Amino acid sequence: MKKKTSIVLILLMLSYYVCAKQIDINRFPSPQTVSLTLQPLVSAVPMTYWNDHPKTPKQWHDWVNTIAQFSLARLPELKQKFQVNSQPITLGGVSAFMISPKSITPENKNRILLHFHGGGYVLNPGEAGIDEAIMMAGYGNINVISIDYRMPPNAPFPAAIEDALSAYAALLEQYPASHIGVFGTSTGGGITLALMLKAKTLNLALPAAIVVGTPWTDLTNAGDTYVTNEGIDNVLVSYDGWLGDAAQLYAGKYDLKHPLISPLYGDVRNLPPTLLFTGTRDLFLSNTIRMHLKLKDVGVKADLIVFEGLSHAQYLMTVDAPETQRYFYES
Template sequence: MIKHLLLLIMVLWVNTGHAQNITIRNFPVPNTASAEIGPLVSGQPTPFWNDHPQTRDEWNLWVSQIAQGTIKQLPDLREKMQVSVESTQFSGVPGFIITPKQVLPENRNRVLIHFHGGGYVLNPGEAGTDEAIMMAGYGQIKVISIDYRMPPDFPFPAAIDDAITAYREILRTYPAERIGVFGTSTGGGITLALMLKAKAQGLPLPAAITVGTPWTDMTKTGDSYFTHEGIDNVLVSYDGWLGDAANLYANGHDLKDPLLSPIYGDVQAFPPTLLVTGTRDLFLSNTVRMHLKLREAGNIADLIVFEGLSHAQYLMAVDAPETKRYFKESILFFNQYLAR
């Protein structure tokens, strides 16, 4: 089944020859890790972590190759999760409506909005729907996944502009108290930035949000950017493609702009937030810093840290107990705060 970015596309490595002097560090798989997740924990680093596309065409080719590896896995995932996927638009912003075969009675008037991960460059179109498919299937709730614009063609603020435009349109159908928003990595960062943007525009905020290992600081700030370098076998290092993607999307803007790095924003009156990370995650500090900031501002904020997991690995093995736990906890969290 789907292995997301780590295992899907080993043959698609685009080696641009920009080697970094990074020491890859391997540790035993914790005996608390499930048999299903163990091969991911012990796996070799993502083969494309140190790719450095230079031109517009190189970026687009790189993204397309990786996306094709993901898209091939989606029919089986949709079948397993018993969901249908329909492409649509929200005031001109493309997206997908994922509807489970069976919707729980309490979810009939609720919806979850999803933003995909991928460093603001990866997972365009259908390739960005895997997390949304699993949430819809496990949670038996309708999910809307937003296909926001990305660089190199559409740098900042295109993604957050699309997010707020789509959110405004969805508010025409669903009241805010019946809306939840979620996403992993960049998706978590956009979710948090959307809260800042919606507040600034006087829009009602959703009832709750879940942010998995969110990219809350696009600068290389935070302990785990350094202590987990070479340990996280998904992202590996900020100095691989990740840092290039940050600068490509920012397009000359200050990386500490709160709509790029929400950790620097005013998080007063944010909705209840569930944050998720792993002990080997390069974004561990991104997550725990945001958790503390939310709590210091008086918000409800819960934190789950998975033992042994690198960045977003709770999405990479659909049958793993860790994966099921992520969706179960997210669903319970949304169920606690969304109106029926």
């Protein structure tokens, strides 16, 4: 009897697991507490490429270039809307783009923002990575430099951090640290935090403030919302998709918990004032919350804004949404 009961329990558990996995990849309705502008995006079906698994360097390059076309197609309209120009430049020997608005407010004449794009350390090469920088320049009426850091498979860690450091050190030769701000979303937030850790060890002056949107602070799959928001986040969807592959590709021979790969494991004492953003459906919600608590625990001035209903980085995906405006105006 006990054996029969055990088999029944196992079958029920397996049945529940399969059903749960089916539910996780289904569309969730948008809560009415999300802005009308973003509701269709919040309840949308995930993009099919979330579960792609490129294997060879060529497959990675082809996959990245295909996805980049979506971002590139959006740029002309985005530049027009925000009345900005973008010019390729080199900063500290690193490829970058200078994003300049049509008008700069008087208080921003001698200030500069340094931007790092998102994309799991593999996506958004070249101009495909400047959409957030365009919006920040337009909303903030300030010059923004967006760094086109090197990425795997050709250049795994520490290439991106080396580029970030070279660019930041060169910027310090042109501006006092008090006139510099650094920001980025997702991977861009992770690089921003890693840059602070590295600059601190080199005794470089740190910027006036940093903004990290839904930062990838832990490239392992630790953290509650890697589980609880799996399939609910309709952008990243699951660590078991391309995201986990990208983490391994980026880290290469290094431990995923290396503090310059996963800055959550670094010494964050004396970092500059930090503003963090995430959403209630974000796979990286725990990444962001854990970093916020760690900063607060060591006395860093840190504020956290959690957007209702948003999956990963959706505040960047519809330019006129109230959530989008809040991100840029709060920053």
